[in-house]
Amino acid sequence: MPTKMIEIKNLQKKFKDTIVLKDISEHVDKGQVICVIGPSGAGKSTFLRCLNALEKPSSGQVLFEGQELIGLNDKKLDQLREKMGMVFQGFNLFPNMTVLKNITIAPVKVKGIDEATAQKTALSLLDKVGLADKATQYPDQLSGGQKQRVAIARALAMNPEVMLFDEPTSALDPEMVDEVLKVMRDLAKSGMTMVVVTHEMGFAHEVADQIWFMADGYIQETGTPEEFFSHPTSPRAQDFLKKILK
Amino acid sequence: MKGFKHLLMLIIIAFPILCTPISALAAEESSSSSTSASSTSQIASDDSLQKIKQKGTLVVGLSADYPPYEFTTKQNGKTKYVGFEVSLAQQFAKDLGVKLVIKNMNFDSLLVALETGKIDAIISGMNVTNERKKSVDFSNTYYSGDSYFLINKSDKDKLVNAKSFNGKTVGAQNGTLQSSLISKEMPQANGKGLAKLSSLVIGLQSHKYDGILMDAATAKAYAANNSNLYAFNSKLPNTAGGIAMAFPKGDTSLVNAANQTIKKVNDENLINKKWIPQASQYMKSYKKQNTVLSYWRYFAKGIEYTLIITVVSVFFGFILGTLFALMRLSNNKLLHSIAVCYIEFLRGTPMMVQIMFVYFGIGAIIQSLPALLAGIIAVSLNSGAYVAEIIRSGIQSIPLGQTEAARSLGMSKNETFHYVIMPQALKNIWPALGNELITLLKDSSLVSVIGVTELMYQTQLVQSATYKGVLPLFITMIIYFILTFTLSRILLYFEGRMKHAH
Numbered sequence: 001m002p003t004k005m006i007e008i009k010n011l012q013k014k015f016k017d018t019i020v021l022k023d024i025s026e027h028v029d030k031g032q033v034i035c036v037i038g039p040s041g042a043g044k045s046t047f048l049r050c051l052n053a054l055e056k057p058s059s060g061q062v063l064f065e066g067q068e069l070i071g072l073n074d075k076k077l078d079q080l081r082e083k084m085g086m087v088f089q090g091f092n093l094f095p096n097m098t099v100l101k102n103i104t105i106a107p108v109k110v111k112g113i114d115e116a117t118a119q120k121t122a123l124s125l126l127d128k129v130g131l132a133d134k135a136t137q138y139p140d141q142l143s144g145g146q147k148q149r150v151a152i153a154r155a156l157a158m159n160p161e162v163m164l165f166d167e168p169t170s171a172l173d174p175e176m177v178d179e180v181l182k183v184m185r186d187l188a189k190s191g192m193t194m195v196v197v198t199h200e201m202g203f204a205h206e207v208a209d210q211i212w213f214m215a216d217g218y219i220q221e222t223g224t225p226e227e228f229f230s231h232p233t234s235p236r237a238q239d240f241l242k243k244i245l246k
Numbered sequence: 247m248k249g250f251k252h253l254l255m256l257i258i259i260a261f262p263i264l265c266t267p268i269s270a271l272a273a274e275e276s277s278s279s280s281t282s283a284s285s286t287s288q289i290a291s292d293d294s295l296q297k298i299k300q301k302g303t304l305v306v307g308l309s310a311d312y313p314p315y316e317f318t319t320k321q322n323g324k325t326k327y328v329g330f331e332v333s334l335a336q337q338f339a340k341d342l343g344v345k346l347v348i349k350n351m352n353f354d355s356l357l358v359a360l361e362t363g364k365i366d367a368i369i370s371g372m373n374v375t376n377e378r379k380k381s382v383d384f385s386n387t388y389y390s391g392d393s394y395f396l397i398n399k400s401d402k403d404k405l406v407n408a409k410s411f412n413g414k415t416v417g418a419q420n421g422t423l424q425s426s427l428i429s430k431e432m433p434q435a436n437g438k439g440l441a442k443l444s445s446l447v448i449g450l451q452s453h454k455y456d457g458i459l460m461d462a463a464t465a466k467a468y469a470a471n472n473s474n475l476y477a478f479n480s481k482l483p484n485t486a487g488g489i490a491m492a493f494p495k496g497d498t499s500l501v502n503a504a505n506q507t508i509k510k511v512n513d514e515n516l517i518n519k520k521w522i523p524q525a526s527q528y529m530k531s532y533k534k535q536n537t538v539l540s541y542w543r544y545f546a547k548g549i550e551y552t553l554i555i556t557v558v559s560v561f562f563g564f565i566l567g568t569l570f571a572l573m574r575l576s577n578n579k580l581l582h583s584i585a586v587c588y589i590e591f592l593r594g595t596p597m598m599v600q601i602m603f604v605y606f607g608i609g610a611i612i613q614s615l616p617a618l619l620a621g622i623i624a625v626s627l628n629s630g631a632y633v634a635e636i637i638r639s640g641i642q643s644i645p646l647g648q649t650e651a652a653r654s655l656g657m658s659k660n661e662t663f664h665y666v667i668m669p670q671a672l673k674n675i676w677p678a679l680g681n682e683l684i685t686l687l688k689d690s691s692l693v694s695v696i697g698v699t700e701l702m703y704q705t706q707l708v709q710s711a712t713y714k715g716v717l718p719l720f721i722t723m724i725i726y727f728i729l730t731f732t733l734s735r736i737l738l739y740f741e742g743r744m745k746h747a748h
Contacts, residue, residue: 085655106652158655
């Protein structure tokens with residue numbers, strides 16, 4: 001029996017009059033790689049951001065390792081967020097810090113790890129994403145693909161138990177997509193629990209344990225990549241696949 | 247987060263304190279208007295004399311630009327107050343067996359200072375009038391003089407009496423008997439007032455005024471010291487009952503003590519026989535070596551205080567500004583409203599009014615509030631409002647993604663602000679902050695109105711001591727420019743360093 005890492009119960013999210021997420025109940029097991037796909041405007045990003053409470057759900061529950069996230073005080077929430085790394089579409093590196101500092105700041109300031117140890121970890125992470133030579137540079141000296149790899153290293157430096165990816169390759173030039181996907185692929189292989197919102201069908205097909213297909217504020221269907229890509233059951237999914245595989 | 251909350255609490259607590267002077271002032275007013283209430287307190291609580299003796303000092307307020315009554319001279323580079331009223335004040339303090347402390351301020355601030363307890367008595371050529379009797383108690387008179395016109399000697403043939411000023415501009419010091427004489431007795435003349443007599447005399451010399459109405463002794467002293475000036479008796483009706491010391495209402499025992507001193511002085515005719523000749527001596531002796539540059543120590547002291555006010559106010563202004571910027575950006579409606587009110591109010595009222603309000607208003611509650619501290623408080627509060635808006639714009643210029651990235655790494659709101667948002671915001675707002683800093687340095691000159699010895703105030707002292715108007719101003723202008731220019735170079739250096747680090 002696999003342990004449930006994240007459990008979502010009857011999640012709903014409204015922005016004023018628009019209901020973005022209608023009623024979502026799902027769970028992520030430890031070690032699983034979930035790819036969330038679907039047409040734009042389906043609420044995928046909002047859903048992902050509800051998982052670490054960057055967005056506050058309007059109703060329903062999000063449990064992380066059995067711990068309810070909604071209504072937690074700031075301090076407890078900060079502690080839980082340490083365990084949930086997040087990678088953004090726009091990288092969101094800190095432009096005023098070097099690559100190395102970007103990675104060490106949270107371990108040093110939040111976890112209280114000493115600077116030297118944090119730097120050592122950061123350098124080995126940079127090595128892992130293939131950017132060991134960029135440690136002393138500033139973000140605006142890097143290409144998009146390099147920035148995103150630094151962002152992944154930054155999230156990993158907190159030693160998270162789950163990684164959330166919000167369309168990590170959507171803002172990249174096509175020739176840079178692969179270098180980022182490679183890092184993510186390696187990460188999945190290492191056993192990291194991952195929830196990835198993506199438009200990279202090839203990646204989803206290859207790496208995901210499960211595909212969650214979202215449209216109109218619902219998860220329309222879930223399944224293994226084989227099931228989903230060859231026999232989609234819901235009409236919305238069939239329609240979506242027909243369009244993108246044209 | 248916790249530390250931040252505490253700071254906010256402090257502000258919330260401090261806010262009503264800032265507002266209390268209004269109610270305190272209102273209460274004071276109502277008590278003085280009901281005469282029955284004040285007369286009972288006269289008998290019940292007149293320990294004024296005892297209080298002076300207990301604290302061991304007599305604080306006398308005067309406007310030290312009124313030779314030979316009171317004026318400044320320098321001795322070993324230090325300001326010294328001299329004049330026959332200063333001698334009288336010394337005599338009075340000696341009779342009481344206490345130390346004399348002199349507070350020099352604008353004549354029209356003296357009554358407020360007395361009412362708010364900043365000073366114990368006014369000995370500053372103050373004529374006894376019925377109007378003034380409503381707000382202060384007078385001693386017996388010790389001197390009375392006619393009102394004289396001071397004019398340029400070149401106009402000696404044209405201006406011979408009060409009527410010859412019809413259609414001309416006549417000046418008088420604000421709040422003096424002479425300024426009301428002009429409006430009452432010389433309706434055809436164009437009356438203009440200024441706070442400083444020395445500024446009026448400078449105006450006369452540059453022909454902004456055709457004549458200045460002042461008391462006889464002062465007019466004669468000016469004429470004697472400047473061969474281009476001429477004084478003559480205005481022959482205007484002297485409605486005043488002579489010159490006396492003024493005390494807060496109800497300080498009967500202190501008034502009685504003053505009357506004893508005055509009786510002795512009058513009996514021995516000390517003023518005319520001894521003190522006025524002494525004062526003239528002072529005026530002559532420093533006239534010889536009286537160049538503007540010989541007052542460099544005045545300017546040095548002024549620079550010192552200007553820098554103190556600027557540095558301390560910048561520090562607290564920045565802290566206040568950060569706090570109010572965060573409050574304004576807060577989701578908490580109450581904090582947001584407080585910040586908006588604070589910023590709008592402080593930006594919407596003149597700094598000079600704020601300075602005077604802090605000194606006289608808050609000073610009414612905290613009697614011992616020194617002028618320097620009051621000035622710094624007012625300037626800091628004012629600067630805080632501007633800095634708050636600058637910082638708010640800086641914080642809002644940082645993309646939301648920066649906050650989200652930091653929070654997703656487990657950083658708290660405080661840590662995010664401290665390590666991620668503020669350093670970036672600071673870089674964006676640096677030029678605007680620099681502007682504010684330079685403005686603050688220049689605006690600190692406004693603190694001169696409450697008698698803080700910063701550069702502008704010192705300049706006025708030099709003006710009245712040297713009888714020269716433009717040169718001290720020019721020197722001060724150059725000094726301010728050197729200060730601000732140095733400052734802007736320093737700021738530019740740091741701006742460059744921040745860019746370089748990028």
